[in-house]
Amino acid sequence: MSAAERTLEDHVASASRRIVIAFPFVGDKLGGSHISATGLIAGLDKEKFEPLIVVHKQGQVLERFLQERGLSVTLAPEVDILSPLVGRRLIGGFSAALAHLRTTARLVRFLRTHSIDIVHTNDSEMHATWALAARLAGGKLLWHHRADPLAQGVNILAPLLANHIVGVSKFVRPARPLLPIEHKFTVLHSPFDHPGTQLDREACRRNLAEELLLPFNTRFVGYVGNLxxxxxxxxxxxAVHAFHRRYPDFALSGVLFGCSPPNKPDLGEMIRTRANELGISNRIHLLGFRTPVAPCMSALDILLVPAVNEPFGRTLIEAMLLGTPVVATNHGGNPEAVDDGTTGYLVEPEKPDAFVAPMARLLLDRPHWDEISKTAMAHALIKYGNKAHIEGISRLYRNLVPSR
Known part of the structure; x- marks a missing residue:
């Protein structure tokens, strides 16, 4: 074979090679971003894309979650995990700067060893830790932004280093980018699995009442997410307290599914203390992290979302897909998901009393509850699904690595 033929053969082999995408995670947390990324990874066309899930901490909650779904992980090199706060200290800290250089050098070697074409980062720590290494290794950086539009990383680091930025809603678009980003910012809503069959909601509610040793006529409003x-x-x-002030004889309990993330203040005890101060400790139940979440969500009469600056909460759409009406704050990405009065209700943020009126209408008017439930479910089934998200991200991958 001549040199020209070998060169052509090598070129064809390179051009037909699958695009290799690294998905780095710390590994000690499991939240909406991890669930979204898992749905994406599982749904990618494996004839065109080769995902490599990289974790910094093995044997923890994320690895177990991935293994249950038949996905394997690769251990990252031993490096310092950075954060935006660490990044701010690099200017004045020589030792911190050296640590950052060591981290970047090791990650560059790792990326080149695994022939990574694209690094797809999904949270602030991974943005800060992998962004520079991705570019120095000759790869592309896809920055998936799910946080505050004023976050320093997405306004300073992403405009400099990211080849493309994906936002989970219009709300999260960087508010003060260091450089123009119009040419490299795309909104793609997170992927959601459509439930195969609807659960028996009444059975789920009765099971929850039995677990909590409550009367079977108890109605439930819920909070789902990290504390x-x-x-x-x-x-x-x-909000639960405000409802009971207005309707003291109504059998309503509030349940919280979730826990405080590692290295964050434990709000569980503070919640118990506040419930006790308000005299509703017997009405508030902290049930921790639960998976699968569908039986929990189906046991709720209403999902309450009091969050502010929520980029695009997964729980809103998960609730809609299961037929659970949502009452959420009119803030962040919530208005992009909820059509007020049609697929749920939006209320003024930072005012728990504002939840009472829509809660009462849904709890006391069953035909109206049925109408909101059915409309929201139909809307969510049409608008939110894995297919559109996976196709959108796949298109970005192909644009970033066109030679493939």
């Missing part, structure tokens, strides 16, 4: 300040779990407790 963090931005999601306002305390406001959920105060």
């Amino acid at each position: 963090v300040e931005r999601k306002r779990p305390m406001a959920f407790v105060e």
Whole structure:
């Protein structure tokens, strides 16, 4: 074979090779971004794309979640996991700067060893840790933004280093980017699995009442998500209290499914204390993280979302897909998901009392509850699904690595 023929053969082999995408995660947390990324990874066309899931901490919650879904992980090199706060200290800290250089050098070697074409980062720590390494290794960086539009990383680091930025809603678009991003910012809503069969909602509700040793006529409103300040779990407790002030004889309990993330303040005890102060400790139940979430969500009469600056909460759409009406704050990405009065209700943020009127209408008017439930489910089934998200991200991958 001549040199020209070998060159042509190598070129054809390179052009037909699958695009290799690295998905780095810390591994000690499991939240909406991890669930979304898992749905994407599982749904990618494996004839065109080769995903490599990389974790910094093995044997923890994320790896177990992935293994249950038949997905394997690769251990990242031993490096310092950075954060935006660490990044700010690099200017004044020589030792921190050296640590960052060591981290970047090791990750560059890792990316080149695995022939990574694209690094797809999904949270602030992975953005900060992998962004520079991705570009120095000769790869592309897809920055998936699910947080505050004022976050420093997406306004400073992403415009400099990201080849493309994906936002989960219009709300999260970087508010003060260091460089123009119009040419490289796309909104793609997170993927959602459509439930195969609807659960027996009444059976789910009775099971929850039995677990909590409550009368079977108890109705439930719920909070689903991490117990963090931005999601306002305390406001959920105060909304339940406000409802009971107005309807003291109504058998309603509030249940919180979720827990405080590692290295964050434990809000569970604060929630219990607040419920006790309000005299509704017997009406508030913290049930921790649950999976699968569908039976929990189906047991609820209403999902309350008191969060502020919520980029695009997964729980809103998951509730709609299961037929659970939603009452959410008119803030963040919530208005992009809820059509007020049609597929749910939007209320003024930071005012727990504002939840009472829509809660009462849904709990006391069953035909209206049925109408909201059916309309929201039909809307969610049409608008939100894995297919559109996977096709959108796949298109971005092909645009980033056109030679494939």
